Amino acid sequence: MSSPAAPVQAAPPRPVRFGILGCADIARKVSRALLMLPPGVAAVAAVGSRSEEKARRFVAETGLPAARTHGSYESLLCDPGVEAVYLPLPTSLHVPWAMAASARGKHLLLEKPTALCAADLDAILAACDASGVQFMDTTMWIHNPRTAKMREIIADKDTFGDVRVVHSMCSFRASDDFLQNDIRVKPDLDALGVLGDIGWYCIRSILWAVDYELPQAVIAQRHPVKNQAGVLLACGATLYWADGKTATFNCSFLTNLAFDVSIYGTNGTIHVTDLVIPYEEKSGEFNVASKSNFVKPTIGWDPLPRKHVGFTDLPQEALMVQEFSRLVQNIRDAGGRPEGKWPTITRKTQVVLDAVNASIDKGCEPAEVAG
Amino acid sequence: MSSPAAPVQAAPPRPVRFGILGCADIARKVSRALLMLPPGVAAVAAVGSRSEEKARRFVAETGLPAARTHGSYESLLCDPGVEAVYLPLPTSLHVPWAMAASARGKHLLLEKPTALCAADLDAILAACDASGVQFMDTTMWIHNPRTAKMREIIADKDTFGDVRVVHSMCSFRASDDFLQNDIRVKPDLDALGVLGDIGWYCIRSILWAVDYELPQAVIAQRHPVKNQAGVLLACGATLYWADGKTATFNCSFLTNLAFDVSIYGTNGTIHVTDLVIPYEEKSGEFNVASKSNFVKPTIGWDPLPRKHVGFTDLPQEALMVQEFSRLVQNIRDAGGRPEGKWPTITRKTQVVLDAVNASIDKGCEPAEVAG
Incomplete structure (x- = not known):
């Protein structure tokens, strides 16, 4: 019998690189969750806070040593290594920062309550839709x-x-x-x-x-x-x-x-x-x-x-x-569309x-x- | 040592003699409960229905052989051996029969809902109060x-x-x-x-x-x-x-x-x-x-x-x-008063x-x- 051809190795999946925008308490729980995932699913690429010192402390305390730190939300959103943003800011800040994230093509995992009202949420969802990014709220x-x-x-x-x-x-x-x-x-x-x-x-x-x-x-x-x-x-x-x-x-x-x-x-x-x-x-x-x-x-x-x-x-x-x-x-x-x-x-x-x-x-x- | 005086024997408690007024399904559950009680608490003295045949069948089926049967509610209420009435009739019949029972000095265990309205209940409670009989509803x-x-x-x-x-x-x-x-x-x-x-x-x-x-x-x-x-x-x-x-x-x-x-x-x-x-x-x-x-x-x-x-x-x-x-x-x-x-x-x-x-x-x- 001839030996079979070596099987084609599928490329290992590339993890989704998350940026955490804001160091709220709930972000510690989500960071912990990110660390539990099997290889190839997700990784924390960066953490952004209003001060870089706060971001560094968060990274150290949550055991995310590979994460870059940013001293502003804007800086995190400009990080080309961030594909998806987890956004645990206070609700009143969701519209500007969720829209900024999606405008930069970042997929959006948004803390609940997602917005102060449905009209605000609609603005966020329209921005995500226009950018073709995935939206999900954090109802765990x-x-x-x-x-x-x-x-x-x-x-x-x-x-x-x-x-x-x-x-x-x-x-x-x-x-x-x-x-x-x-x-x-x-x-x-x-x-x-x-x-x-x-x-x-x-x-x-x-x-x-x-x-x-x-x-x-x-x-x-x-x-x-x-x-x-x-x-x-x-x-x-x-x-x-x-x-x-x-x-x-x-x-x-x-x-x-x-x-x-x-x-x-x-x-x-x-x-x-x-x-x-x-x-x-x-x-x-x-x-x-x-x-x-x-x-x-x-x-x-x-x-x-x-x-x-x-x-x-x-x-x-x-x-x-x-x-x-x-x-x-x-x-x-795989060229898919966001899940509606x-x-x-x-x-x-x-x-x-x-x-x-x-x-x-x-x-x-x-x-x-x-x- | 001198032998102690024989202790005074308390009279064994006399069971409360119940009359069951109406042979509703729920009366079977209450009859069963009456049969479970220790001696000296309660006994079914009589069962009354609109037909004596129905009362006899109820007595036979529920295992209350010592109970007299009555072919009318009125007849049961005239039974001098009945001290307390359990009344499971439809609610619309509560006022006349509950008042008739209490007027004859029968203590009253009344199925719920006790009355069609509070005014009707008040008539029943006033009658019980006037007769000095105990009232209780059957919220088990x-x-x-x-x-x-x-x-x-x-x-x-x-x-x-x-x-x-x-x-x-x-x-x-x-x-x-x-x-x-x-x-x-x-x-x-x-x-x-x-x-x-x-x-x-x-x-x-x-x-x-x-x-x-x-x-x-x-x-x-x-x-x-x-x-x-x-x-x-x-x-x-x-x-x-x-x-x-x-x-x-x-x-x-x-x-x-x-x-x-x-x-x-x-x-x-x-x-x-x-x-x-x-x-x-x-x-x-x-x-x-x-x-x-x-x-x-x-x-x-x-x-x-x-x-x-x-x-x-x-x-x-x-x-x-x-x-x-x-x-x-x-x-x-013991000369007590009804529990309010x-x-x-x-x-x-x-x-x-x-x-x-x-x-x-x-x-x-x-x-x-x-x-």
Whole structure:
């Protein structure tokens, strides 16, 4: 037999070179995630801050020794070695810097809340579209394999039927220091307050539960809690769909940690209580009930709900960066187009968030959800 | 040593003699509970139905051989061997028969919903008060030891802080037959529909969670689902307290079985998903989180929520009958007065239920909660 020809070696994939624009606390978590990825996915090429000293300290503390440091955001965006920007700046700075990044052809991984309003987001998305760059927001739990597993169950009509009611509560008990000093309570930095920070997750989880069908209208709960500067610290709302589905949510900086989503279908029910930040980063559980009957004479349940427990080698934030990088590589290396799903679900989240804000501004009268 | 005097034997307690007025399905569960009680607590003396044949069949099927049978409700109420009446008739019949029972000095264990409106309930409560008889409604889960354990945790300011948000969902997926024929969808029998049947539990659980402080106002969710006769099949509401607490609930005959209550405090959180009918009748679990922090950098929870699991020898409906019987014995044998706590919490539940109905009737505008 003749010896076979040596196989053609595929070139190893080139990692996507990230620039981190701003040294917020959340950037430490994303840097950690970047370091967890297998070779060939992503690397941190540079970190930019308002002072180079701050960028250097961030690089040293996060263990990113290969990263260049920049003493201004502008300088980072001019770095030709940066292909994609992770942007964790305060929300009020998103429009100028996200647009500047996309104008320079950088793919954009943008912290949530993505913008102060949908009109601002639209400016960012139009810029990304014009530059042909990938856009994704940093809603990490969407990338957790648990989320896909729950979605699979919800989509199974026999198991779950039709979703009719959703409830979500996202909260954490902010410290006094947070309530005085965090950017999330400052009207000039993160003016959306709790609604932008974790109400974002309530809204996204509700939209996710109904496969991103937009509600028609939103009515905010009365008496939202605001700080003296008018920034929301706790609020809630009810969402209404054309077919009679409803959802309620509350978000709060004033109650103990909670990341609950409960989804009620005609045939089934799902409960998860740590959706946004899993109790432990490499496992994830949720409970499913389907076609539950009473044990006669109404003294128990049959069948009992089942607990699903799943494991993931990579935590959800690493999976997020991996998916974003895969899309960027597809554009860069294979002539692909940006994936439109991500900006679409970002925009829907922002549009509902706008409606909640509009309802609050109208004294909790109904607000239409712009299509 | 001289031999001690023979101890004085206390007379064995005389069981409370119940009359069951009406042979509804739920009466089978309560009859079963009565048979589980230790000696000396309670006994079924008689069963009354619109036909004696039906009463005889009920007695045979439920294993109550010592019970007399009556072919009319009136006849049962004239039975001098009946001290206490368990009344599971359709809600529209509560006022005449509950008042007739109390007028004859019978203690009253009344099925929920207790009345079509608070004014009707007030007539019943006034009659009980005038006769000096004990009143209790049949909200069984209140008597589960799990409920007391949860209450203890909520009341612990260090563990739980102040309750700020409550959510409850009670539902079961009614069969086509139920939706056509059950008394709970008939305007002349149980006109409150789902709101009276299981919305009652949502409201009671919310009031229980806030130690029975009445909300100021209620706003029903838009687009409640009604059948052709105008009876509610699914609805929801938001409740507002003077101090900013809020609660939301949904109740439905149209979604899978759910008995959820989630209570969010400044320091702690409680989740229970089988409040009304425990998954298994002799055990009960719930989850508690307290002072939950993030594992840095926001990659987990510390401490993790804890699961409490408790056991009870007697199921909650037997504990309910036992507590009611204890109160009756205290009145009958020890000169005690009726326990006012039970009618008080019944009335609060009914008053909030009225406000939800009022809000629905007003097109989901706010309704004040009558004090």
